[in-house]
Each structure stands twice: as structure tokens, then as C-alpha cells.
Amino acid sequence: MKHDKDIDGLIALMARLPGLGPRSARRAVLHLIRKRDQLLGPLAQSMQRVADTARECLNCGNVGTADLCAICADETRATGLICVVEDVGDLWAMERAGVFKGRYHVLGGTLSALDGIGPDDLRIPQLLHRLSAEHVTEVILALNATIDGQTTAHYIADQLEHRDVALSSLAQGVPIGGELDYLDDGTITAALNARKRF
């Protein structure tokens, strides 16, 4: 079906968003147009504001609307703990849990020789700089349990070996509410190896 050129363009752009396809983009655009005052207008303004101000935090690599993100600007989070994550999505996941009260460091990817991503592309030098600048006492590696994620974790651990800082990584094993029957062999092995006294 042929729409107006501008509406078609909006649908095409929306369809490029993660989680949306052409059909859901059409539905979303139609919904926005019907709710022009309540949704479309405020959304457009909000997007424009973010487009004008969004930037990477100079300190940790998180996204925000100022040079320092809200977490780095918050002095109460200078606890001496830094949690290293692969990308901003992982940081948000950690923040959703609301348990971690320290700061983050977003690497922006993982080491991959095949993709030409080296340590200098990953904000690792910035992490090393932060250790002394922020009096860090512990670095928590919260990287994905993939080959690339674990290679990157090893690399960072190696870099920190002679620094006066504790190093830890997230535990691997049975998820909360999980049933053993549904776990793969690798996870069960990891969980058993990391068992703790009851």
C-alpha cells in the first residue's frame, strides 16, 4: 500500500529499530499518528532533545546527556568499586537489579583479533587510569561468558596483576528460580565447581 512519502519514510526508519519489523513499524506509526498530541509530539521533542545532548560519558563510557553520566557525577557512588561491562545494555541490566552501588566502566565491546578490535579500541587504557584517579579497591568483571568475553576478562586480569586492587568476576551457575533439569552441562559444571557451604 502506498502512503504519504513522509509517513513511509518514518515507517522505514522505525522498521530499522531493534525489535521492530515493517509490520510492527506500520502499527507503531499509525498509533503515533492517532495519538499525535499525547505521544507523537512529546516523542518528537524528546528525541530532538536527546539527539542534541546525548553523548558518551568521558569517564566510564556510559551514555548520558552531559560530559559525566549521572552515575559518575554521583559522589555517593565513589565506593572504590568498579564494575566492568561490555556495553551500555549490560550496565542498564546491572542498574535494573539496583544492588550495585559503585561505578561502572563500559568497554564498548570485546577483544576480537578476527574483527580487528584490540585493547586500544576498548577503553582499557582509560580503566587503568581510573584505578588510581578514583582510588579503586576492587574491579568486578561482569563480562559475557563467551570465548571473546572471557578472553577480554583474562586480558584485563593480566593487566591488573601488579596493581594494588582486588579483582573478582560474576559467579556462573544456577539462575535464581532455575531448575537444574533445564541447565546445560557447562552451567551445571560451573555451578558445581563454584558451590558454597550451605
Add this chain to the structure above:
Amino acid sequence: MYLSSLGLSHFRSHRQARLTLDARPVALSGLNGAGKTNLIEAVSLFSPGRGLRRAAAQDMARRPEALGWKVTGTLQTRATAHEIAFTSEDGAARQVSIDDKPASQVALGRIARAVWLVPSMDRLWIEGAEGRRRFLDRTALSFFPYHAQAALDYEKAMRQRNRLLKDHVRDPHWHGALEAQMARSGAVLHANRQATVDRLTRAQAEAETAFPITDLALVQSEGELPGDEAALRVALAGSRARDMVAGRALVGVHRTDLAAVFAAKGVPAAECSTGEQKALLISLILANARALAQDEGSPPLVLLDEVAAHLDADRRAALYDEICALGAQAWMTGTGPELFADLGPRAQHFAVTDEDGESRVAPVA
């Protein structure tokens, strides 16, 4: 375990085929090119991997239609029966479903096992180490379903490290991190392989068999055997400079080879006669099947392509007796029904024929 039904649709030379089966061995006779091996290739899909020809899914489609293909079967295991289906549509990758639900290769490996001997393995003992390593890893996979994941992890870390070597990246931390990954999965691979060799050795020693016992050992084409994770990590780090010159890893579990000796004669397999080499392979396949039968409670599917023709009458009779004693559904191919005459009613016999470029399978009374 055995297949109580097998269906092929547009698979290789078979447009449609449907076999109803019981647990007995399956003897397939027919002229060259009739489609016998295609049939047992379909059965080989029931164990994890790419099947006995290691072919891509698109190559299994019947020509010239090339519409995609489907193989279905009812696998009777000790506990229950599973409906298993493999499909590939229009050149896409093969999909597995177990009991109408999409399933992974690992899930398939937990319920289905198959071991095979095909003519392309005749040169196993004299060709390069890669073929023997593949044979060893496939055997290890039959005992350890997670062996494939360790192999994938090792391969992935090694590819990354090889790229560093080729690009002359000298960052020792980066190399060290990748070597740690290689060492972790490599140690698992090595331990599985060693356990496999030990298990085959024990299975051969425990059996009364007409086939020669093979002394097996893991050897390293260069340097020492990998050992445990820590030793492997040290070996990789120590080899870094030489690896940089070569542009690839010169030590590690990817350099392991399987050495075989005809035990009674003390002669390396590579120096044995063609017939003896075949007998050694049959001995190992049977040992693998016996070990699985013992460990899992039921024998695996056994696929023997063109094996009968290469054995003299006594050996052939011995092979049939051992297969029947094992209770395995062994799928055997041969150019004529006379090759399977000794089996008589102990097996179910089928004739495979080619009619105008289309394979037909029919039971033989």
C-alpha cells in the same frame, strides 16, 4: 537403540522412501549407484554432526529439483520412542526436531548415537593426521556429548590467536588471554580423547572377537602431549615466538594424532596390509559400539558401508555373529544379496534399485 521407521523425502537420489523396521540388522543390497549409501547417510544424521559424508545440507537435496529435503525416523531407545526429523528448506541449514520440538545437536547427542565405517576411511591409517583426529573426535563425541562444544571453543580461540600471529601483534597480555581460553577447552578435549582411547582399549580386551586387537595411543606430531590446562598454557606461551614465524599454533591439541598398532604382530597400522587395516577399523568400530552398549544400556546404530565385500567368508560370518550378539541395528550395504546370505532371518533385507534416476527401496522376502 534402533529405528523402527525411516522416511526420506527428496533426499539425494530418493524422492520418497519409507521403511518400517524392527531392531534386527538391516542389509541393503543393490548395484553401484542405486542409492544404498544415500540411505545410510540419512541414518547417520541421527548422530550429531554433518553425517558420514560431512556434506552441507544443500548437497543432500535431490537434483534437479533442489527443493530441500526431509528425513524422519522413530528412534526406539531404552526408555522411550522419539520422533526425530531433519529438514532443510531451499538450501538452508539443517534443522533438527525431536518429538515435534526444535532441538539442538547436543540434545540429539543425548538420545541418539551412531558409529560408522565407510570406504573413504580405508586410508585412515596412511593418510594425514587430520582424518584420524576427526575419527577420534567423533568417537569421543559418542561418549561425551559436550565434546563438540569444547572443540568449537578451542577452534574459535585458536583462530583469534592465529590472526594475532599473522598480523604480528605482540601484545603478550592478549596472547596470554587467548592461550588461557585454548588451554581450558584444549584440556577438556585432551581428557576426553584419552578417556576414549582407554575405553576402546578396555572394550577390546573384554570382548571375544575374531577381529584383531588394536593398541591405541595418543601421540603428538611435534613436542609433548598437551597434558592439563596449566601445562597446555605454558606450552602455548613457550611456543609463541615460533608460532609467530609460522603464523599458526605449532603446539596444542590440534596437533594430536592417534597411533595404532596391530597388537598381535606388533606392526604399526600404516604398515599392515589393506585387509588388515580394514580389520583393525572394524575392530575399533565394534569396540566403540560394545562400549556404548555397556555404558548406555543399549548399542548405538552401526553403519557399515561396503564392508561385507572386503571380508573373506569366515570373517564376514564372524562380523555378522558379533553384530547379532551385540544386538545392534547395523545398517550394511553390499552389491548383492548373496553377501548377506549368512545373516538369513537374523536380519531384515532390502533391495535398493535405481529406476530412471530415482532410488527405490523394497523389502526382500
